Amino acid sequence: MRDYISSCCVTSQVYDVTPFMDEHPGGDEVLLAVTGKDATSDFEDIGHSDSAREMMEKYHIGEIDASTIPAKRTFVPPQQGSHVQAKDSDLLIKILQFLVPILILGLAFGIRHYSKSE
Numbered sequence: 001m002r003d004y005i006s007s008c009c010v011t012s013q014v015y016d017v018t019p020f021m022d023e024h025p026g027g028d029e030v031l032l033a034v035t036g037k038d039a040t041s042d043f044e045d046i047g048h049s050d051s052a053r054e055m056m057e058k059y060h061i062g063e064i065d066a067s068t069i070p071a072k073r074t075f076v077p078p079q080q081g082s083h084v085q086a087k088d089s090d091l092l093i094k095i096l097q098f099l100v101p102i103l104i105l106g107l108a109f110g111i112r113h114y115s116k117s118e
């Protein structure tokens with residue numbers, strides 16, 4: 001007796017394959033790998049026989065409401081505007097890195113000059 005339920009989903013139908021684990025001709029590892037996942041493509045890629053399809057009816061436990069499956073997210077690249085903004089701030093930092101030491105140096109010379117003349 002196993003202490004977990006391994007269910008996988010093939011074309012929106014959910015199967016509890018726990019009792020079938022040891023008998024599955026493809027082994028239990030493949031079933032475990034798709035537990036809780038949509039195994040439609042894995043199942044179809046094998047080219048399961050008609051008798052395998054009949055067999056799986058024994059383990060049918062329900063159907064998934066396809067509308068509850070989250071849509072696949074597509075990558076949206078950051079907008080051009082923010083990229084240009086990032087370049088602008090990079091330039092500002094470079095200018096400041098150059099200007100600040102010169103300002104400090106100028107200030108030091110200025111102080112030295114005025115303190116000498118006093």
Ligand code: HEM
Binds near residue numbers: 008026027049
């Ligand atoms: C309740 C669901 C399933 C049943 C009843 C089932 C049944 C079977 C049967 C009877 C076979 C022997 C070949 C045939 O008659 O087609 C088989 C082989 C196999 N199955 Fe399944 N299967 C199920 C789910 C899956 C899933 C979800 C996967 C993949 C993740 C899978 C992977 C395989 C593999 C890799 C083989 C071996 C193919 C080979 O060596 O040629 N099966 N399965």
